[in-house]
Amino acid sequence: MGDKANAHPGAAGRAVAADRPASIRNVVLVGHSGAGKTTLVESLALTSGAVNRAGKVEDGGSLSDYDEIEHRQQRSVQLSLVPIEWNGIKINILDTPGYADFVGELRAGLRAADAALFIVSAADGVDGATRLVWEECAAVGMPRAIVVTHLDAARADFGDMVTTCQRVFGGDDQDAVIPLYLPLHGEPAADGNAPVAGLIGLLSQRLFDYSSGARAERDPGPEHLPLIEEARNRLIEGIIAESEDETLMERYLGGEECDVKTLIQDLEKAVARGVFHPVLAAAPAPEGGKQGLGTVELLELITGGFPTPEERDVPPVTTPQGKPRPALTCDPAGPLAAEVVKTSSDPYVGRISLVRVFSGTLRPDETVHVSGHGLESRGHEDHDVDERVGALSAPFGKQQRALDRAIAGDLACVAKLGRAETGDTLSAKDDPLLMEPWVMPDPLLPVAIQAHSKADEDKLSQGLSRLVAEDPTMRLEQNQDTHQLVLWCLGEAHMDVALERLRTRYGVQVDSVPHKVSLRETFASAASGRGRHVKQSGGHGQYAICEITVEPLPGGSGIEFVDKVVGGAVPRQFIPSVEKGVRAQAVKGVAAGYPLVDVRVTLHDGKAHSVDSSDAAFQTAGALALRECASQARIHLLEPVAELEVVVADEYVGAVMSDLSGRRGRVLGTEQVSDGSTLVRAQIPEIEISRYAVDLRSMSHGTGRFSRAYARHEPMPQQQATRILEAEKNGDR
Structure with a gap:
């Protein structure tokens, strides 16, 4: 692809607009934290002319104007959009966080993009999480290319990195992962490392020298030819193998020289179909340089090889009531169908929604319909409302540049959509x-929070609702059993960012407290008790006596109330009162304050007064009788047990099973779910897996994932139950 003429970069500071879907490319950058994604974005912006050599745009904005939290975290924590222009093509670059806690931002980037660049560091290799994302993209046929960075690091080797990528990404078809260029190293520096100074184009057989900070093209020297031949032949064979021209391979094997332009066209078609994955190299521009190494070649690949939005399917649509609708196409004149892929808050502008327009054209100040999926389990209300669109803009760092429209295939920021949340649909x-919603991971790390002060308590509800609206990977729970407010996150870093955003954006200070699981109580043995509520001091008296027995039932039976009163000892109208009092006390608990379950309560005797007996008196007597039974019986604490399914690479199965056993888990079985991955099924007390999201990631080097579902409550070991009961008596609960 190196034979193309150098394109004319766009002017810095100009809002990049698109007039037709064919002139748009949407590209998401994927890679582990520290691989160099953001540095590459800055290099591409510099080469395209979107920023000057100091990294600034004409109006003073900068790509380095990141979120305050990102500066403190020293890593990207959110999806960012950088639109640039190259050779008349608008390129929407979606830079995603590389840390596993922010996979929700990555999934949003994948939803909004039509192709992916996988950024791998020659110093660090390919991590397991990046490999999983590659497989996810492969499953939906998303076109992919690979960019190798950090080639000037100690012991970094481009050839070794290509071999690794072929093994990890290529699978059975390693000839589909092949470099288009070979890097050339310059003179060694004082530290012994030789910086990459240029590239050799394998198809064009031209040398592109970046040593001056600007791309210069010339013929390779004789010493370079041996480097080219073998790699070039393998590249040509790989392209021909994926060519739609079935005669090309026959002509090539017959000794015919393939036309370079034909090869480039076949290469670009294979890349766009997602069946060929070129490998490129990139490095930042030297100080004062105008172009980063490999950036021109990468921009040529994006504009020539990656698909237009018209070539990708639009996600299926229905009516808000679920009735199917005909499939949409990427047509600016079609019905409006756009999706909010990210929601953020600006202290001056308010809520800003990053929107991908899939069909139709979105314009400022028009009224649109906002439809949500109503993820009530995650704290997202269902809604079906009309809203007026505010200003449309293209972001650049912290700057927002006005747009007069956003056509099908494009991305834009929309201001003042007060009800729209991430994942919502905008339509006419x-x-x-x-x-159809995209798949989001379940948050499985709980953090219980409470307001730091009375002033914070007044603002807490509104702050949390805004926080959850921005991030669909977060779930808010008001636990009715433990009376705790629980924020479910993807990991510790996700939790830290959430609490920091509450403090800095919404002015709400919260404290985290130990998370409690929903325990239950039950009787381990039968017992009898008498409830006596007699008061005769002044005014209308209160008189109620009842005698009950309590016996345990099998798990899941709940509370069973049986009336065995004979002879009218307790008048018929007061028997429901006794039951009501018993059930009310059961909800409050009889030992440690947890709900009582799985018992049969039998009322068999009592006394009443013709004047002083009442509904309230017998309710109180029923509660007292149950508490007296508890004082005479042995009480078991029941803990919730979860059904756990863990998918992990085969090499970590032993460690995972051993860890589960150490957590009082019972491994039920294993099965092979894919080449190299195993599913482990287990039952485990929920109290043992509060931090399992963090621990599994550490154990499996980021490749493990799990799901959990409530199974049942079962007796807690006596030693642990005793500690909880003693803490309750001492008021430490």
């Missing part, structure tokens, strides 16, 4: 639509 108010 007279033709409302709902897009």
